Amino acid sequence: MSEVKKFLYVNRKAPYGSIYALESLEVVLIGAAFDQDVTLAFLDDGVYQLVKGKNTEAIGMKNFSPTYSALGDYDVTKIYVEKESLEARGLTLGDLMDLKYEDEDDDWAEKDSIRVVSASEMADIMDTQDIVLSF
Amino acid sequence: MAMLHIVNKSPFERNSLESCLLHAKPGATVLLIEDAVVGAAQGTVLSDRIQKALESVKLAVLGADLEARGIAQEKLVDGVNVVDYAGFVDLVTGHDNNQSWL
Amino acid sequence: MKFTILINEGPYQHQSSDSALHFVQAALEKGHEIFRVFFYHDGVNNGTRLAVPPQDDRNLPKEWSALAEAHGLDLVICIAAAQRRGVMDADEAKRQGLDADNIAPGFRISGLGQLIEGGIQSDRLVVFGD
Incomplete structure (x- = not known):
């Protein structure tokens, strides 16, 4: 297990209507322990997973939004959100949670994990992966 | 690098194929299985x-799924290849990486 | 080549388990190695031995068990997903204080790390889901 592979987690589904978003996040957290090159992609309805200000109390489900904020502590720092998907849903970066990580190579400076990219940039990101996990 | 994209949803019901075609780079192959055929x-x-997608990517469909849905091979858009499960395996090994558009 | 397969859906509701089974059979026939088949989400339901489909229908859990026996496949059910959905082996049932287990022959229950390891160890990982 010496070789580092590029793992991409593709999220295209909204949370709560199905369990995919939650259980996908569980894989990301476990996978983080394997010291691989991890990237998360949010496109299509997957962008709803990152929308802030959720309250799940009345639907009786646990709100797992705080887990996304913890990703930086697991060294999951590359979170790409597709611009076209946001725009199609009337969303902007300001509607999303503020996800941060501390950059150990830059005196632990706090940096944004979320990077908004175009569909064409997202295509390039997908193309260069070894393993693409979609749920 | 060339990627194999696997789509399994009817494009009349969901946007998986549309989203896949938006992200498939020239030279990639898109394989339609299950309802996507x-x-x-x-x-x-x-x-x-x-037809337009075929200008930049290769398109294949899984013959077993096509037959199961009563679509004759002659009724496919020209240029779409039909593969069996062995051909599906060959497409996976013949591309650098693959992605399922669930 | 060496493959790991991820199955995200249970039998019957969706075609993904059928598609994966046919894919694995074809890969084995071509001389490829299946490093692991990992069952996640509702996919864990492929691993119950208590499924009794009508006689004229295929029995997917049994087909997976038979394939595992014939080819020494490593069929792994995610423990967290299995606990949520009530798929248990004897040890886990005992640990949880339950009165029964239901895991099918040839399957084993383990953690999500087995999926990641499958990705690392294999040449290709293919996902079947909905």
Whole structure:
């Protein structure tokens, strides 16, 4: 297990209507322990997973939004959100949670994990992966 | 690098194929399996889109799924390849990486 | 080549388990190695031995068990997903204080790390889901 592979987690589904978003996040957290090159992609309805200000109390489900904020502590720092998907849903970066990580190579400076990219940039990101996990 | 994209949803129901085609780079292959095979038929509202996609990517459909849905191979958009499960395996090994558009 | 397969859906509701089974059979026939088949989400339901489909229908859990026996496949059910959905082996049932287990022969229950390891160890990982 010496070789580092590029793992991409593709999220295209909204949370709560199905369990995919939650259980996908569980894989990301476990996978983080394997010291691989991890990237998360949010496109299509997957962008709803990152929308802030959720309250799940009345639907009786646990709100797992705080887990996304913890990703930086697991060294999951590359979170790409597709611009076209946001725009199609009337969303902007300001509607999303503020996800941060501390950059150990830059005196632990706090940096944004979320990077908004175009569909064409997202295509390039997908193309260069070894393993693409979609749920 | 060339990627194999695997789509399994009817494009008349969900946007998986549309999203896949938006992200498939020139030289990639898009394989339609399960309900997605209906997207490769001639004379649908999507046939022109499929025809256009063939200018930059290769398109294949899983023959078993096509037959199960009563679509004859002759009714496919020209240029779409039909593969069996062994051909599906070959497509996976013949591309650098693969992605399922669930 | 060496493959790991991820199955995200249970039998019958969706075609993904059928598609994966046919894919694995074809890969084995071509001389490829299946490093692991990992069952996640509702996919864990492929691993119950208590499924009794009508006689004229295929029995997917049994087909997976038979394939595992014939080819020494490593069929792994995610423990967290299995606990949520009530798929248990004898040890886990005992640990949880339950009165029964239901895991099918040839399957084993383990953690999500087995999926990641499958990705690392294999040449290709293919996902079947909905």
